[in-house]
Amino acid sequence: MRHSTRGDVDPFIVMDVMEAARAAEDAGRSIIHMEVGQPGTGAPQSALDALQADLSEPLGYTVGLGLPALRQRIARHYADVYGVDLDPARVVVTAGASGAFVLAFSALFDNGEHVGLGLPCYPSYRQILRAMGLDPVEIRTTAAGRYQPQPDDVAGLAGLIVASPANPTGTMLDRDELTALAQACNRAGTALISDEIYHGIGYGKRAVTALEVTEDVYVINSFSKYFSMTGWRVGWMVVPHDHVRRVERLAQNMFICPSHASQRLALHAMDARPELDANLDVYAANRALLLDGLPQAGFTAFAPPDGAFYIYADVSAYTDDARAFAAEILDKAGVAVTPGLDFDPQDGHRWLRFSYAGRTDDMAEGLRRLTAFMAAR
Template identity: 40%
Template sequence: MNAPNNPELQAARALQLAQRVDAIEPFRVMEMVKAAADLKHAGADIISMSVGEPDFTAPEPVAQAAIEAIRAGHTQYTVSLGLPALREAIAGHYASAYGVSIDPRRIVVTAGASAALLLACAALVNEGDEVLMPDPCYPCNRHFVSAFGGKPVLLPCGADARYQLSAAQVAEHWNARTRGVVVASPSNPTGTSMTPAQLQEIIQAVRARGGFSVVDELYSGLCFDGAPVSALSYGDDVITVNSFSKYFHMTGWRLGWLVVPEALVPVLEKLAQNLFICPSAIAQYAALACFSQEALAICEARRLELKRRRDYFVPALRELGFGVPVMPDGGFYVYAEIDKLAHKDAGDSTAFAWSVLNDTHVAIVPGDDFGFAAPRKHVRFSYATKYERIQEAVDRLARVLSR
């Protein structure tokens, strides 16, 4: 919206905002969430397939640990790098889940994965640095780079590449201004993973050019078609980002972590001390219970439930006429093509998403958020909602698309 018609924007401009604000676009997912909430408040039966949030909440042992932490008075500041016991527990999880040995001193606990990415970009990105990313990708990743004066360079990655960046693209587009890459496996919005060979090749290509590799592994615990692989298997110079939000279902607790080269730890500690002081003490004490046998069993059962939903939903979308050329193998997203649908808005994903919300009360997300490579022909579905609600969403979509 232009400033002359927007009093709020005019008032903001009067404050002489920093130029970096202009480089950060609105997060359209959240706009859709707000609109769906307004309809729900007005009495509509909304099926949310927009926001990337599991319908499960934290396992009971985790909730109980939070209560016990509050009662015991464990609510004050912790050290900026996180509780030593939690860093050790995370390292133990890498050993058991991924077969990777990690020194706990390399683990930095953060106020969510967003804070982890923010710290990584603050430490690594200079004004004018270019950072390579796949297109499509999670929008906030490129905005973190922009916030520190860097230039995110999005490289189109189609279904034939499982929507993932390749080492060949890294080699082709690397120049004197390129500083590193940010990739995700499994990816938001596509739910697709890199093969181990693909991941290793990218890391080697970046390493050979003296750059950094940041790998978003938020959904690595939610892999459905094979054992998860961590990028940490391919060298101590790799930086990974993870979170308690997805596999452990602690979205509102705002707790994540980084694994970084040992030399980077004091740098991130200094930044964290100044920018965040420390992550939530209560969330950290609660997260210690995530690695109990009881909590892990709950999370594994939920992972299988998400797989059950995927195995129903993807074929159902294809039956309705959506294009899903690649089976998502992790997370809880489907990046679907709409351009061959018999619908008036099949050529415009934003118009299509709003039409679906208004006509069916199913909330989905247009492709615009996720990059510049054919976003108008894609929408993202999140199947992190109950199986029966997904079935109902399919029925509603079928009624609209059959008109």
């Protein structure tokens, strides 16, 4: 049967690593998961308890832009956390951040247009762009620039995607850096998309939303990370006033609406901050373990992990094939890690990403295994 070229995208390597780890577990092996960016905790219990009452109702379609109560609560979140006065009419509830990216790229760009993304970055940006007939422009970032795009990178682009905290590096953009990028995009007529799905997971400083420095931006967030709701597949997007109806038409036709039950759970989760902030204590403890233990194991060079729950380590002293190195670590040490090729097809062959989103006991055991593996190598 014939097929389109839209499916000719690279695999999401971390999912392949997860499958290899699952197969090893099915064979009876003990595997420590440091590959996947998934919180070791589930949705907040208080929110799950509140959802039980909602399930007695027939949860039919919601309107395409999402539950009005959830959109209003998200707008209040921006006032509470960032001091931003946000009109709820600008909030679009989406089928996870992935659904938001599809909507954003559809609303902003025509076939063949160039959209910039700084390497290393979340791999699905470029794969979704390619599947939609767009041209991802890979921007080489530097350690001096904290692995983030710079204002000079904007020229000639229809759009620019930035993420703070970033995946896989964990680096963050401060207010001045975001302002400079927003101003450069405005001068160049470049659409700015700010991926903020790791907001709320930081260590020592608050993440800055792009809405603090400009209204001419698409901001994308998710309930998957801070709110610990990965499998519920619900997120949100904030768009300029004059883009709301355009996005609404696309959302109605592409998705009808996000899951009603997921939206209800998200609404309850927004009032579960004490429980969610307790999760941050786990991430902070895990981060401290890895910052101390990875150099002892031999992984001494990595990006500064300001936020999220990843450490992106340079392993060029040991290999020029990170994918094979990750497979060796899984086979011999029983630790699943993600090769950098997922995030950077140019230089990712010499990097690994370690996720510390799991239980602290598992992270400690993973470090013990990694140290023994490196010592025996």
